[in-house]
Amino acid sequence: xxxxxxxxxxxxxxxxxxxxxxxxxxxxxxxxxxxxxxxxxxxxxxxxxxxxxxxxxxxxxxxxxxxxxxxxxxxxxxxxxxxxxxxxxxxxxxxxxxxxxxxxxxxxxxxxxxxxxxxxxxxxxxxxxxxxxxxxxxxxxxxxxxxxxxxxxxxxxxxxxxxxxxxxxxxxxxxxxxxxxxxxxxxxxxxxxxxxxxxxxxxxxxxxxxxxxxxxxxxxxxxxxxxxxxxxxxxxxxxxxxxxxxxxxxxxxxxxxxxxxxxxxxxxxxxxxxxxxxxxxxxxxxxxxxxxxxxxxxxxxxxxxxx
Amino acid sequence: xxxxxxxxxxxxxxxxxxxxxxxxxxxxxxxxxxxxxxxxxxxxxxxxxxxxxxxxxxxxxxxxxxxxxxxxxxxxxxxxxxxxxxxxxxxxxxxxxxxxxxxxxxxxxxxxxxxxxxxxxxxxxxxxxxxxxxxxxxxxxxxxxxxxxxxxxxxxxxxxxxxxxxxxxxxxxxxxxxxxxxxxxxxxxxxxxxxxxxxxxxxxxxxxxxxxxxxxxxxxxxxxxxxxxxxxxxxxxxxxxxxxxxxxxxxxxxxxxxxxxxxxxxxxxxxxxxxxxxxxxxxxxxxxxxxxxxxxxxxxxxxxxxxxxxxxxxxxxxxxxxxxxxxxxxxxxxxxxxxxxxxxxxxxxxxxxxxxxxxxxxxxxxxxxxxxxxxxxxxxxxxxxxxxxxxxxxxxxxxxxxxxxxxxxxxxxxxxxxxxxxxxxxxxxxxxxxxxxxxxxxxxxxxxxxxxxxxxxxxxxxxxxxxxxxxxxxxxxxxxxxxxxxxxxxxxxxxxxxxxxxxxx
Numbered sequence: 082x083x084x085x086x087x088x089x090x091x092x093x094x095x096x097x098x099x100x101x102x103x104x105x106x107x108x109x110x111x112x113x114x115x116x117x118x119x120x121x122x123x124x125x126x127x128x129x130x131x132x133x134x135x136x137x138x139x140x141x142x143x144x145x146x147x148x149x150x151x152x153x154x155x156x157x158x159x160x161x162x163x164x165x166x167x168x169x170x171x172x173x174x175x176x177x178x179x180x181x182x183x184x185x186x187x188x189x190x191x192x193x194x195x196x197x198x199x200x201x202x203x204x205x206x207x208x209x210x211x212x213x214x215x216x217x218x219x220x221x222x223x224x225x226x227x228x229x230x231x232x233x234x235x236x237x238x239x240x241x242x243x244x245x246x247x248x249x250x251x252x253x254x255x256x257x258x259x260x261x262x263x264x265x266x267x268x269x270x271x272x273x274x275x276x277x278x279x280x281x282x283x284x285x286x287x288x289x290x291x292x293x294x295x296x297x298x299x300x301x302x303x304x305x306x307x308x309x310x311x312x313x314x315x316x317x318x319x320x321x322x323x324x325x326x327x328x329x330x331x332x333x334x335x336x337x338x339x340x341x342x343x344x345x346x347x348x349x350x351x352x353x354x355x356x357x358x359x360x361x362x363x364x365x366x367x368x369x370x371x372x373x374x375x376x377x378x379x380x381x382x383x384x385x386x387x388x
Numbered sequence: 389x390x391x392x393x394x395x396x397x398x399x400x401x402x403x404x405x406x407x408x409x410x411x412x413x414x415x416x417x418x419x420x421x422x423x424x425x426x427x428x429x430x431x432x433x434x435x436x437x438x439x440x441x442x443x444x445x446x447x448x449x450x451x452x453x454x455x456x457x458x459x460x461x462x463x464x465x466x467x468x469x470x471x472x473x474x475x476x477x478x479x480x481x482x483x484x485x486x487x488x489x490x491x492x493x494x495x496x497x498x499x500x501x502x503x504x505x506x507x508x509x510x511x512x513x514x515x516x517x518x519x520x521x522x523x524x525x526x527x528x529x530x531x532x533x534x535x536x537x538x539x540x541x542x543x544x545x546x547x548x549x550x551x552x553x554x555x556x557x558x559x560x561x562x563x564x565x566x567x568x569x570x571x572x573x574x575x576x577x578x579x580x581x582x583x584x585x586x587x588x589x590x591x592x593x594x595x596x597x598x599x600x601x602x603x604x605x606x607x608x609x610x611x612x613x614x615x616x617x618x619x620x621x622x623x624x625x626x627x628x629x630x631x632x633x634x635x636x637x638x639x640x641x642x643x644x645x646x647x648x649x650x651x652x653x654x655x656x657x658x659x660x661x662x663x664x665x666x667x668x669x670x671x672x673x674x675x676x677x678x679x680x681x682x683x684x685x686x687x688x689x690x691x692x693x694x695x696x697x698x699x700x701x702x703x704x705x706x707x708x709x710x711x712x713x714x715x716x717x718x719x720x721x722x723x724x725x726x727x728x729x730x731x732x733x734x735x736x737x738x739x740x741x742x743x744x745x746x747x748x749x750x751x752x753x754x755x756x757x758x759x760x761x762x763x764x765x766x767x768x769x770x771x772x773x774x775x776x777x778x779x780x781x782x783x784x785x786x787x788x789x790x791x792x793x794x795x796x797x798x799x800x801x802x803x804x805x806x807x808x809x810x811x812x813x814x815x816x817x818x819x820x821x822x823x824x825x826x827x828x829x830x831x832x833x834x835x836x837x838x839x840x841x842x843x844x845x846x847x848x849x850x851x852x853x854x855x856x857x858x859x860x861x862x863x864x865x866x867x868x869x870x871x872x873x874x875x876x877x878x879x880x881x882x883x884x885x886x887x888x889x890x891x892x893x
Contacts, residue, residue: 092654093720093803096882124650129485133655135721136728150650153485159485164479169404181396182486226482 082107082265083128085324088137090123097123099289101137105267106280107233110260112280113269114379120289121269125238128267129159141234155183158232160223162239168212172203172222175211176229183230197225201255217248224255228264235259237268253279285379301373305381307331307345312358313367314338327354341371346371397488397496404501404785413503418512418841425450444523451516455509456537462505463541463671464567466593467548469558470501471649476557490649494642498545505541509534529602532627536595539634546641553649554656586687589617589678592630599627618680621765633674641669644715657722661740667715668751671708672758675701679762681769685844690770695850698759698776703848705755706785712751713793717808720800729877743797752786780857784847787860789866794870801877819843 094384098120119274126132128139130146130153139146146153167175173194180190198207201221206214214222221238227235237256241249256279262264267388268310270276276283284294293300318338324330329346344351355368392398393638396833429446474480482491499506513534520530552558591597601615616623644658659667684693718726718741726741739745763775792815799811822842830838839845840852841859 091721091724091882093801094877094880094882095803102694130480130486132652133721135725151489154485154487157485159482161478161481163478164482165479167400167404167479170400174403175402178396178400179482179486181399182483182488184487 084140089135091135108263110266110280111275112283115286119286125236129157129236156233158227158235160227160237160240160243166211172206179226180229201225235266259283308342311341311371315364318363395496398500401500402503415511444519448519448523459505460511463502463545464548466501467545471552472555472558484650490646494645543634543638554774586684587678588680589619592626598630620677627764628704656711665751668708668712669754673753675704676762692776698778701755702781709789712746781847784856784860787863788844791863791867794867798870800876
């Protein structure tokens with residue numbers, strides 16, 4: 082859906098983005114993570130046609146963003162971090178302006194405006210002036226603007242910056258519904274918890290370069306050839322000794338009635354470990370994976386640049 | 389292309405500017421002001437003259453002057469800070485990522501931003517027209533006045549928009565500068581055209597003298613035939629010439645807007661290389677078209693006339709070369725892309741994105757061609773052999789302009805935050821320092837020769853040409869050195885941005 086090929090941007094004799102290549106298929110939520118100054122914003126601005134690359138190209142739905150910008154923009158929705166909206170317009174007027182600016186079918190515009198207003202939960206503010214909206218509402222209006230023309234690709238640059246927890250939760254809910262509707266999303270953030278449980282793929286950028294890019298499960302599997310598990314039980318039991326008997330278990334850390342350990346075996350072998358605990362009379366109440374967070378992955382992939 | 393009436397940018401501004409409450413307030417305020425003006429004029433008239441043509445004349449003139457001033461200032465003000473304000477508020481990026489073309493945006497802004505000014509003009513014009521008719525002025529004169537007001541307002545709006553596009557942030561000082569630029573050249577032009585100027589058509593830059601004959605006034609006793617001026621050696625109605633000039637200014641102002649409005653500031657370049665050459669040709673053609681050779685010959689001998697015209701041509705092109713060069717300076721990213729992709733030696737320098745040296749040379753050749761064309765056109769008045777060939781003085785001003793523009797181009801490869809602005813400041817400092825040092829260290833007649841070697845002014849005045857040409861040779865060598873330094877800088881591998889710093893900032 083969106084393909085970035087050898088993208089490079091220089092400012093004077095400084096390279097902000099160096100030979101960035103990423104391909105994001107339809108329906109993917111791609112998180113671009115990295116420290117401040119890693120080149121995330123520059124990459125997104127080039128991807129949506131705001132900045133001309135020094136070299137390389139970006140295609141969306143097969144259309145060159147810089148070669149045929151007018152057609153490409155019909156496929157792209159863009160939202161940046163801190164932004165203003167036209168305070169002297171009403172909510173529906175603001176969306177009407179952008180619907181026409183994206184050259185949508187005239188007959189479909191009114192219905193689409195009502196639809197996106199409902200989608201971002203601004204029904205009661207439809208006829209209000211934008212200057213009366215809260216920061217979170219303005220952010221939601223920004224999302225409504227970005228999706229008014231049903232873009233196939235959403236490019237979001239730090240969209241949750243400066244939002245309170247409630248507004249962040251609202252934002253995540255809206256983005257989840259867009260993901261479910263099949264929209265491809267490229268989202269950048271340096272706040273890793275923002276992307277947790279949301280992205281299907283990530284790319285780690287540092288100093289203008291892509292350090293690693295791919296699906297989260299594939300990266301996890303590649304970075305950690307073992308699983309980290311946690312077991313919890315009732316009463317006293319020699320769990321450390323019992324786990325130690327399995328050749329696939331290592332690094333067992335026990336604390337009173339729970340233990341964490343690494344496991345490098347097949348699912349059958351893991352089932353056998355659990356069975357051996359139960360057979361030895363351990364009253365197991367919980368036996369589960371310790372999930373790798375985006376932050377864990379980042380810390381493994383990062384070259385320890387400043388966050 | 390969306391239809392003009394449904395242009396989203398226009399509709400947006402009409403919605404914000406012409407809300408019902410604002411419209412009512414503006415109408416009431418306008419009519420209250422007009423009533424106050426009428427009462428003031430009435431109070432200063434004898435009772436017997438009230439509601440007579442003299443009263444309505446005074447009323448009409450006052451009202452139309454107030455209307456014009458308010459309308460024109462509103463146009464400049466509304467457009468003059470708009471893009472920079474939107475850029476600062478980060479709303480302009482969203483506009484740039486829509487499907488609206490630069491042309492559609494410019495149209496919407498130019499007519500939409502001052503829409504309240506247009507409304508006030510429309511709302512008050514019936515009363516003003518009525519006053520004009522009661523004063524026994526012709527309806528044609530009144531309608532022509534409004535038409536020219538519209539044309540000038542449009543050009544000023546484009547000018548304001550262009551300045552606003554080039555400013556990173558809205559600045560009150562910038563606004564004052566715009567207003568000054570809007571008023572000053574026309575005042576000078578009107579003053580120059582009103583006397584015994586050899587450029588009578590200059591008067592058309594100030595629209596008022598062109599309109600006065602329609603009202604039965606002769607604006608300048610020294611120039612009674614102001615209703616027609618000489619353009620291309622032909623007598624043409626001054627209002628038509630004024631219209632042609634403003635239309636062409638508008639087109640030249642629209643060019644950089646259409647080229648750059650949707651671009652990032654860093655990627656902007658005012659004109660393409662061919663447009664730059666076109667601009668040089670335009671200035672020269674307009675300059676010669678405005679020159680009334682009969683008047684020149686009436687004031688001077690043939691020999692002196694041709695020398696003066698030739699010197700004027702060199703002076704004008706000194707400014708033209710700087711203007712064209714500045715409009716063609718390439719941004720740092722464009723230069724790097726050019727250096728990476730440039731081909732064989734001539735193609736490398738005859739390139740849209742490289743340093744503009746060869747293109748400036750082409751502009752100089754174009755200027756010379758226009759000069760030759762003008763000399764041929766005037767053969768009935770002056771034989772061709774009587775014309776001086778100003779190749780050497782033109783080379784001198786070209787060399788200085790080329791060196792300075794190449795210096796500015798070199799600045800673009802440095803890490804100056806505003807390279808062109810910084811470069812212009814350094815050039816100002818350089819010329820000031822050279823002037824002070826020469827004036828301090830040397831006395832006439834050596835001083836004249838030293839000035840001729842280090843400054844282009846002697847060549848413009850047609851003096852010390854040999855010394856000036858030697859100095860110009862040095863300047864050209866320095867320009868070529870700058871070219872080489874630019875290439876050396878571009879040869880250096882780019883460095884990765886340090887961690888924690890922001891490139892976009």
